[in-house]
Structures are given as C-alpha cells and as structure tokens.
Amino acid sequence: MPDKLFTPPYYAVIFTATRTDADPEGYEKTADLMSELAASMPGYLGVESTRDPETGLGITVSYWRDLESIAAWKKQTDHTAARNQGRASWYRDYALRVARVEREYDFKAPD
Amino acid sequence: MPDKLFTPPYYAVIFTATRTDADPEGYEKTADLMSELAASMPGYLGVESTRDPETGLGITVSYWRDLESIAAWKKQTDHTAARNQGRASWYRDYALRVARVEREYDFKAPD
Numbered sequence: 001m002p003d004k005l006f007t008p009p010y011y012a013v014i015f016t017a018t019r020t021d022a023d024p025e026g027y028e029k030t031a032d033l034m035s036e037l038a039a040s041m042p043g044y045l046g047v048e049s050t051r052d053p054e055t056g057l058g059i060t061v062s063y064w065r066d067l068e069s070i071a072a073w074k075k076q077t078d079h080t081a082a083r084n085q086g087r088a089s090w091y092r093d094y095a096l097r098v099a100r101v102e103r104e105y106d107f108k109a110p111d
Numbered sequence: 112m113p114d115k116l117f118t119p120p121y122y123a124v125i126f127t128a129t130r131t132d133a134d135p136e137g138y139e140k141t142a143d144l145m146s147e148l149a150a151s152m153p154g155y156l157g158v159e160s161t162r163d164p165e166t167g168l169g170i171t172v173s174y175w176r177d178l179e180s181i182a183a184w185k186k187q188t189d190h191t192a193a194r195n196q197g198r199a200s201w202y203r204d205y206a207l208r209v210a211r212v213e214r215e216y217d218f219k220a221p222d
Contacts (some may be wrong), residue, residue, distance in 0.1 A: 038130045053190065055161065059172065087218055093220065095216070096217070099122075109202060
C-alpha cells in the first residue's frame with residue numbers, strides 16, 4: 001500500500017537505478033540496513049520502494065521534512081560507505097533527484 | 112536504465128499505487144495507451160515506471176517542464192476517463208504527489 005500522505009511542503013528523494021548482477025546477497029543486506037538507518041534519521045518521513053525483476057529497474061522514493069535532513073542523511077558515515085560500494089559493485093547506473101513536494105492527493109477504494 | 116537527466120527546475124509527478132485483481136488486460140491496454148498519450152503532450156519530458164509483482168506496489172514517476180503541462184495532462188479527456196476507470200476498478204489505493212525537482216545527480220558504471 002502506498003505510504004500515507006504527509007503535509008506539504010516536504011521533500012522527496014527519487015532514486016531510480018539498475019543493478020549489476022554482482023553480489024546480490026551483499027546488496028540486499030546493505031539495502032535493509034540502510035532502510036533501518038534512514039528511518040532512524042531526524043526528518044525522515046517514509047519510503048516507498050519497488051523493483052521490477054524483469055527489467056531490473058528499481059525506484060525508491062524517500063520522503064523528508066526538509067533539505068537539512070537530506071543533507072545529514074547524505075553525509076551519514078555508513079550511508080556514504082554503502083554508496084561507495086554501490087558505485088563500485090552493485091549499480092549499473094542510477095539517477096537521484098531531490099524534489100520539493102508541493103501538492104498531493106490520494107485515493108482508497110471502498111471496502 | 113534510468114531516464115536521462117533534464118535541467119532543473121522541472122516537475123515530477125510521483126504516482127504510487129497498489130492494484131486490485133480486476134481486469135488485468137484492460138488495465139495493461141489502457142496503461143500503454145496513457146503512456147503514449149502522455150508522451151505526446153506539450154511539456155512532457157519522460158517517465159520511469161516499475162512494479163513489484165510480489166508486493167503489487169507500482170511506482171511511476173513522470174517528468175514535466177512546468178505545472179501548466181501537468182494541469183493540461185490532468186484535464187486531457189481520455190486521461191480523465193482512464194482515471195475514473197482506475198478508481199472504479201483497477202486501483203486499491205494510490206497516492207499522487209506533484210514535486211518540483213531542484214537538484215539531480217547521476218552515475219554510470221564504467222564499461
């Protein structure tokens with residue numbers, strides 16, 4: 001289920017990536033650790049993540065209260081180490097976008 | 112592969128959704144048509160989309176030059192019809208966020 005809405009303005013970090021075939025266990029383990037670590041950071045609001053096993057494209061959108069929270073997460077030591085390992089081994093390519101959420105809507109089907 | 116970068120500022124529409132089990136063929140057909148139609152709209156820059164078949168969560172991020180382009184796409188007649196059908200049949204729940212992309216980075220592994 002999609003994440004609950006927050007209260008704009010807040011920020012989304014849109015991370016789209018394709019993986020290499022290298023070290024899937026190491027990747028999964030580190031990804032889980034990074035999810036836990038991100039969730040413990042000040043200003044973290046939530047995350048939505050999905051990967052299509054056929055195309056290999058993964059999209060992770062994390063939500064943050066402000067740019068300062070994102071900057072602190074970017075500089076967090078274990079996160080920096082994971083990013084370096086990602087570039088060296090796990091990722092074929094990726095794009096990362098920092099965007100300010102200005103409006104939002106949601107929908108839930110009646111039960 | 113992730114979409115190429117554009118030139119900020121531009122806008123991202125982050126659409127996260129879970130599907131019902133209803134009418135998968137109708138959904139796929141309409142989704143393909145909507146992708147083509149969106150790509151023909153003024154101000155359209157690109158789209159990235161992925162769905163995890165296990166969790167059913169799909170994330171589609173479309174990129175647009177400005178808010179006017181997004182408003183025109185929202186009002187487009189066939190898109191409005193598809194959205195109504197989505198609410199009536201295909202979607203269990205969704206969230207849609209309109210966000211202004213302010214910064215971006217990318218990475219490509221050496222060949």
